[in-house]
Amino acid sequence: MVYMNKHVNTDNSSVINQFLTPSGNRCSAYIYMKTRQFPLVEKKARSSNGEDYISLPNPTEFSNALLFELGYRDEEKFIQKRDTCQRVDRKPVLEVATSLGTIWPVVVVEQRGLLLCCLPLVPENSSTRPDLIQIPGVSIGFSLLCGLADFLRQCPPTEVSQKSGDLHLYLNTSVPFGRISDVNCDTVMAKMYNRPSYLPKSRKQPSWKPVLHKGKNTLYLALTEHIRAVQFNKENVPDTFDLYGTVSCKSDLEVALSDITINLAYTSQESATPLDNLLIHPCVQSADCSMLQKGETKAAPRRIRFTPPTEMFTLCHYTAADIKELPIKAVYDMKMTDNKVSLTIHLTLSDRVKNAFEYCEMQIPFHNRGVIASQDSSVSQGSTIVSPDKKILVWNIGQKFSKSLTAALEATVVFTDTRSSGTLDDPFCKDQNAYAKLFFKIPDFTHSGCCIDSKSIQVSPSTKFKLNTVHEYMSGEYKVWNGNGDVLSSSVPTTLLEQPADL
């Protein structure tokens, strides 16, 4: 359990920064670990705020106030000051009420059980709060916290307190004087450990690439496409799904400041789904990232030129709109009587999807009831098992669907009488409100038809290198609701969609 608190300046901004970790239970005690304050930022704050200046409370008080604000304390109670409907939250930016006054704007990031926060310095004092858009430290502080979370991810939360020395070093490098200079965990670490690098001959070396590679020339590019979907199997409730992908890169080229150009092309123009909403890494020099116009269906290749950083990084994200159908259509039919559940699941693989899985598994969790006492199932293919905690029936479908591209499961599950309290129980899933989750991965395939065109990759200055490209298609959140229960859905009523012009 950790709490850290420091002040940072991002040129006209200052930050309090803290993190907390729970010990198993989300609402259990939190322990303050460490504080870091930047007096020059305080001096600026004092100078610009004059009589309105609010000094920082002690870390323990501040952490308690923050936990209260976030609802980790007294969440069940209605505290009007915190919970009134009139309050407009600007998360991840909060205001924290303390005995010395209200501290604002506190930026908060929660990752992996760690709670990190910072308080940017508001550039100029004014009677009214400036808009967050006017406070640079809000977003740069947010990025700092994300970088810090990456840094701390390297050790278990319970051992974070032992990294005090490393933390000092990290913050001294990342936030000297409270002024944020670098927020990327990898580059900050390279700088703080003073990792050796050679000097590029003519071009200037980017600050985000303090170490240049020396060794074998390899280039790794991976295109991972995900689908997230929620299937309701109900009239008037359309299924919801998104196809999206990420290109990751690791460039180990012994060419100082090489420029790499890649093309995101399509295996087949006919079945291609055009990429849209391309979001790029800051190292990208130029890219075809225009958004699709309404009605535009032509899948044009996307060219990206970039100067890769040393570490593994995400080159771009994209979405692929208008896919025709889901990769696997699932129907979940479950009925419950007392402690017994009868269920059937039918899966149909789209013929546009490659029928060669690395894995394909359906998990059927049973929330808010006893554990599985026994189960009797028959499957058209694959096998079923019960998870170790006896809360989930797992159907391993196998690597390939049958020729009919369908698979089915029929099962009867009996539960113990005593309801087991699982912390992961979804409170919505009571009685017949239930969903199943699908997990799959298909190597060497993308649903959009998009691929990294390995033949057109260019490196400048020209050099020989070993190229590794990976394509894969994976499920993200892929839920299938029981057709006999209630569902959590959110979609614009179809009647309103028909005449959008009237809206």
Add this chain to the structure above:
Amino acid sequence: MSGSWEDTLIKSRQVISSGAYDKLFSDNYFIFDLIKLLYSESTDERIKLELLVLIEEFSQEAGVQTANVDQIVQSLLDVCHQLTKRGRQFNVTCQILTTLTTILILYDQQDTDVCQSVVQTLLATISNGVNVTENRLLHSTACQCLTQLEEDSPGLLWREKDSLIKLMRQERTSVYEDYVMLVTKVLQHGFSATDGIWTKGKEVDRVVPLDPAEYRQIISQIMDNTSLFTQGGLWHIVLDLVNIVQNYHEISATVSVVNIVLNYHEISATIFKPMMLHYMSTFDTALLHLVVFIQSEFEMEVLTDVEEKQLQNRLLAGLNHPSLIPAQQLFYCHWIECLSHVTLLNPDVSVGICDDQHQVLFPSVFDPIDCQLAKLGLLNFCFPSLVKEDNGKAAAMLLAGVGYLHKLVWHTGSPRAAKALFRALFSMYRRHCSKSFSQDINRFLRGLISGFPFFIPQALDFIESLREMTPDSPVYLEILRLLHHQVISTPQQQAAQHCYFYLQVLKRASLQTEIPPQGTVRFLSYLAENSLSIDEGSWRLGTSILVVCQNILVCHGTRNLYTDIGDLLFYLMVNYRDTDIKDKARFYYMLITSSTDEKICMIIQPTTDSHLFHQEAISNLLPNNKARGHSSVVDLEKSIFHLEKLKVQAEFFWNNDYKDTDDGKIGDLKTYYQTLNKYRTVLKTVHRISLAESGPKGVLALCIYFEDDSSYQPVKEVRFPRINKEALYKFDLDIIPLIPLPTKKMTRCEFVDGDQTFRCRVSDLDIAKEDLFFPLPVEITSPADKERDFQTLWDWLAEDVKQEGSTCLESVMTVQKPMANFLSSVKPCLRTCQVSQGADFVKYGVFLPPNKHLLISVTSQNDYVIMKLITDFYQSLLFIRQLI
């Protein structure tokens, strides 16, 4: 040694967590110990580093003072030089520079020689290591130190600008960014000072403008290299450039055009355009913020309309981009709102997006609760206020938007989801105030509180907020009436379970004259009568009930509720477990039985917090037995009541502050009296009142008053809401004697019959001498021995008799009776005080509350007995004849 420093660090971490910074360092001159440590090569680098950070943070606590700051900085600088020469411990060297720079600025030492010395060292550091990769960290730190000094003292480095620009151009390592930051800071300060640069009242330099071409070249070079900077670095650099551009705008708008303006008149915000267009499609939050920041600073100056639209589309698309984390999407929502200039104050301004893009803002099943709420907030702003422009489909879309949250709350009872839902509804209502919403909201709220009574506080907050926003709207009352009806119709079992939530509704509803209070009183009566099982008759429950009663008394009066609320208050004052609640109920009861509605209002309306109010002495508001009723009181010559005393029993209470003597024994008469004074004796009496045969069938609001008597503490009046002829009414009275003398307290009563208040006497409250005789309560000896106690007390009193001014008295009486006859004739009250008895003797120790005694030693002499008496209350001797 290093171990002790480690301990120091561990301790300091603990101290910092508590905030007791003044206890951070045991030594007032900790800083000097640290400087010694820095010279030591054996100490771990990380320990040195952390200690230096501590000094940076808490220099004052470590012993840095204005008087010694130059000495300390110079010493730190020496250590720095030494470490640099050795080429070791770069991180420590860098932290020393950071710490000493911090100290210089904190203690305003910029004009001192030591500061000049530091600046020269820093300049030398960055000049000597251009394009050297090994000491980049040191160069970077030196640049940052100089930037801080320049920032605090604008113009400090203006003279060095040429060499700094040269160094910046030469530098090719990753430290280039730090040089650029330093240069832009120096340039910005130089260009923003129209009348020269001043530092602490001393002119440093006149602005000597750069050659315009060179200036443009520098800016151009910096903007061409934006791709080389980190996010943090780019922000700092761009902010300085933004200041330069904005200064130009401000200066050019004034009459006093100076040379400098002419020289960079070509600087325009369009220098940011390529960068903005490039980063428009970034997924990096800080960089996209930079784009929207420049857009907000230079609206319509940099981007064309089409490009502005592109930026908006990027932000909108980002809201549903599965690869972005929720926090990023929340930032996007906020930026869209800011750039659109939508506010609640202007109902006509909408987020300018196409109709078919509205669904982008419609919450998705993949959105976490916070994102749903943020999107719904924006969706509200997509339509002009529906108050002015009826748009059924827009209303339908807005209501459909909260469907997910509604269902989530309904099925899970999640407080987080409920909070988001109420906020979504309120923001919708705040902008649109549509009637169609209010109907849906009514339905929704009723359903919600019937399923989840614990959401009543949220629901009440919601309707209060509606009322605050639209005071004239009937929505508040409509919803409150429905909630009230729902509460009073709730099955009793459920009502008991969630009574505190329901009481909150009743509290609000009872303030509304439009909502009839009869149902409320019935509900309260149920709670009162079942208070033990509901919440063990707690103070909290009683107070909650009384608060509602108070509201009813103030807002509804008692005309239609006299009996109901009277019964309720009477029940509370007689039967409720908590004494404080009884007292409060008694007060209200007294009010309604003795005061007009107007007076009740006058007394209790100003109190907004009833429990505070009840701290006031009742007598201050309504002096004892002086209260007057609704109209003039008619005195009856003949009493129509029978009052009888049924029982008297003494109870002794230890006062809470009593502490036993050290040795547990009472050694003399003085300590004995002191001990006795810690006792409180209460005569617990039970009385009965009834209506005489000749009286009416029943009367209302009977109040019995007892005359004050100097020998007793005042006795509180007794009240009954109703007295019927066929019934007998018992009541308890606590009587506390101050002097043990019998008395007859005059007793009167007031009551209401029809519309008239009457007054009459009733039988006096009789305290007889027998009622005042009790056994000795205090044990003097240990282990307890009544005989010895009696003798000890006798001896002490006998000793006291010899003293001048003693109140004690000895006496002897003879009674012409044999011992057997004597014993049989002794009254029971004396018999209970018997200490010991033998064949020819008997002893009685009588305690006369609150602190007097009568000791009797009786011996037999043939056919008569001799009574020796000793007392500290001589009046008691007068009673004795009547007791034997």
